[in-house]
Amino acid sequence: MHLGMDIGTSGVKAVLVNEAGAIVATAARELTLSHPAPLWSEQDPDAWFEAAVGAVDALASSNSREIAQVRGIGLSGQMHGATLLGEDGRPLRPAILWNDGRSHAECAALERYCPLLRNISGNLAMPGFTAPKLLWVARHEPEIFERIAKVLLPKAYVRYRLTGEMVEDMSDAAGTLWLDVGQRRWSELLLKATGLDLHHMPRLVEGSEVSAHLAPEFTRRWGMANDVLVAGGAGDCAASAIGLGAIAPGDAFLSLGTSGVVFRVTDRFAPAPASAVHAFCHALPGLWHQMGVMLSAAASLAWLSGIMGTSAAALLSPLGEAVDGPSPVKFLPYLDGERTPHNDAAATGAFVGLRGVTGRDQMVQAVLEGVAFAARDNLVALGHASSAITELDLVGGGSRSALWAQICADVLGIPVHRVEEGEVGAALGAARLGRLAATGERPAAVCTRPRRLATFEPRATAAAAYEDAYHQWRKLYPALKEDV
Structure with missing residues (x-):
């Protein structure tokens, strides 16, 4: 035990x-x-x-x-x-x-x-x-x-x-x-x-x-x-990787916790500071990893639920498990500044496109999409650093939402897999490291992949709409930064 x-x-x-x-x-x-x-x-x-x-x-x-x-x-x-x-x-x-x-x-x-x-x-x-x-x-x-x-x-x-x-x-x-x-x-x-x-x-x-x-x-x-x-032990992201069995070069996942991370394992030290990508040691000898980091992922939804005085689950429920396309409202999730790709502690969050007829559901959807767009920024930054990521496991508190998983798949344009025990990945990874220290077993024997509960594939029509929406969203940060 x-x-x-x-x-x-x-x-x-x-x-x-x-x-x-x-x-x-x-x-x-x-x-x-x-x-x-x-x-x-x-x-x-x-x-x-x-x-x-x-x-x-x-x-x-x-x-x-x-x-x-x-x-x-x-x-x-x-x-x-x-x-x-x-x-x-x-x-x-x-x-x-x-x-x-x-x-x-x-x-x-x-x-x-x-x-x-x-x-x-x-x-x-x-x-x-x-x-x-x-x-x-x-x-x-x-x-x-x-x-x-x-x-x-x-x-x-x-x-x-x-x-x-x-x-x-x-x-x-x-x-x-x-x-x-x-x-x-x-x-x-x-x-x-x-x-x-x-x-x-x-x-x-x-x-x-x-x-x-x-x-x-x-x-x-x-x-x-x-x-x-x-x-x-390990930092939280490296521990989550151990919990997911991400211990081979090229293994990757997306974490939607308080912060958000796109994580990829490498077999060498592969820095890419020009893209604001992090290059860290992995939790196992002879391995490293790269990360794109957003400071407010699930924290953005928690912030909105606090502002609106209701639970995150109550906000998500009316939207169901999928939406047809992007919200007319756009959201920048920079509530605590941002790391990848902007490296700007002074960056601020914003809703853009609000009108008198805007409803709560459109704002909630915009928050989910804003985080997904930020994750795509991270994916692009990591793609500049080395080979492209073609699929991602999804972990963290945000992984509970099928809606958010589908939005991520449509925005990122790659399959997203919701996995068993995805919400306790870091603690599970920590326990696995405790086992390795106590038993001396081979990491591959202990750090196995969790069962995939569901796979969310990009939907062609929605993905095309999100492609346009992403490029419009990308214009917001420099425009608002210039005006502030």
Whole structure:
């Protein structure tokens, strides 16, 4: 039996997985975000830990026999979050998250100061990454910066609280802008550019390697054996890939979570910063991946449901499982800025084409289409970086909607597959990494593909209409950017 924990932005999920690879039980705890100023996004690091413990407490209460058999634990987590610890191991301030846009000026300064940044890290300096956040702290909160003893990412902080060890895996570390991604080691040059050195960094391991042992306090609390291993784990997208069995070059998927990602596995370090494509280490040795990232995918629908005072399910229900063609309204999903392809933390969302007769259903459809159009932007960017993607598995909370899946297929022009356990992919992937660390099995034997529940093919008439709509939608960002 193996346990996976996914430290997300909106909540923590925990899953128990048996030796056959099936999910036995799940538990979740919600998290809240803080936005104390425009472009700011923060969370209390201790809230991650408390939610993780609470989720496993629930599993231990309802599945005590199974939890007692756990031998390996894997952690997945939201990437990039700057968790700053003092000498006592306690957070010095709230963590600055992946969707925080305050450090755009620091990104420009970092690129000027370190011309080799893109070559080493494989990525543009973007406000979402960790390194610019530290430059912001150094500039605006120097008294805190001087007290920093360690910088951890969210899941590494939870690992530290569960094991007493400060360790990070390669996939998550690649999202800091401090990793030499091709060589899979910290870069002293990049650290120096932000006033840090190797002493500020956790130890590095591969995602499938043993990182630490679960502390006795928690083995007793949950009724586990004394030798429970904790794997290196992975950033949320790489963990989702492990959960989907995306471990061969060319494997790809689309995630419609809080943020959105188009993900492709590569067998080499393949940076493409000119297209704002991310190039990171995968969670397994000898593999890397490319990602196009949109900052507000399912979050856009959640925002609309909050504005309209009803659930996302209630918004989607009147539209059924398919629409005939594009909404007359267009939506830019840049509620938290955007990464691929614009790299613009100041980008804003917008509805365009509203009229007196516009109804709620047209606005809801526009949000789904706006996210799908942004996913196509990502697909185009990845196509410029290497070979074209010809099909995608669909994961994340947005994968629940057959309507959204069909819109994605029509907009992207390729088959989209909804898969089993698509909503817990990252936690499942984490559990698989925990198993690999505990057993030493071959990844191919453990990281199998999930069953495809449905395939959504592009419909010729709708796809043609969306082709025109996409090119019209593409004109909105530069037009609105120019006017702002």
